[in-house]
Amino acid sequence: MAFITISPDWHWNGTLAQRAYTDYIVLHHAEASTCTARQVDEWHKSNGWSGIGYHFFVRKDGRIYRGRPLDKQGAHVSGMNNCSIGICAEGKYSTETMPDAQKKAICQLLVYLKDNYYPNAKIVGHKEIGSSDCPGRNYPLEDIKQNYRAYAGGEVDEVTKAEFEKLVERVNEIGNDITALEGKVGKKNEVYNYIDKNMPEWAKPTI
Numbered sequence: 375m376a377f378i379t380i381s382p383d384w385h386w387n388g389t390l391a392q393r394a395y396t397d398y399i400v401l402h403h404a405e406a407s408t409c410t411a412r413q414v415d416e417w418h419k420s421n422g423w424s425g426i427g428y429h430f431f432v433r434k435d436g437r438i439y440r441g442r443p444l445d446k447q448g449a450h451v452s453g454m455n456n457c458s459i460g461i462c463a464e465g466k467y468s469t470e471t472m473p474d475a476q477k478k479a480i481c482q483l484l485v486y487l488k489d490n491y492y493p494n495a496k497i498v499g500h501k502e503i504g505s506s507d508c509p510g511r512n513y514p515l516e517d518i519k520q521n522y523r524a525y526a527g528g529e530v531d532e533v534t535k536a537e538f539e540k541l542v543e544r545v546n547e548i549g550n551d552i553t554a555l556e557g558k559v560g561k562k563n564e565v566y567n568y569i570d571k572n573m574p575e576w577a578k579p580t581i
């Protein structure tokens with residue numbers, strides 16, 4: 375899938391901590407109708423933080439900016455920064471309606487993150503794991519959570535045998551029967567859906 379991100383040359387204040395886990399991908403809005411990644415970085419620095427607290431910032435026109443490096447802790451959801459990455463959307467979705475270009479970009483980003491890095495991370499809105507109204511009542515939260523693959527364009531990436539075996543290993547680790555996976559090499563989505571559906575309750579991230 376065509377997937378492009380913009381990586382500004384950020385200057386962090388201090389050293390960013392490594393993140394221990396990635397149980398959640400947390401969706402936010404900026405609560406500002408128009409703003410740039412650079413402005414968010416300035417706002418967060420003025421809070422005394424190291425710099426932009428999100429891992430990604432998505433403009434209304436669909437441009438995706440990288441913020442904190444993927445393996446570092448963000449500053450976007452109190453008490454949960456050690457187990458989550460944050461995606462912020464430009465806009466004030468307590469009152470505005472999200473443009474299609476931005477919605478599609480967020481969905482492509484979710485597919486990219488789920489397929490390449492965090493197949494088992496749960497997609498949540500900030501308000502679901504923190505005390506906040508974020509990302510606003512007009513943010514299409516449930517729609518994106520349920521349909522992000524369709525909005526991303528529906529592409530299915532091929533999975534290599536080595537990747538598949540790694541996934542099977544992961545399924546084994548969590549104690550599932552893997553016979554249902556036989557014959558599914560090449561269909562990454564099917565494998566991930568299988569893993570998501572068959573993960574035992576104890577292994578699921580809790581809210």
Ligand SMILES: [Zn+2]
Binds near residue numbers: 508
């Ligand atoms: Zn938020």
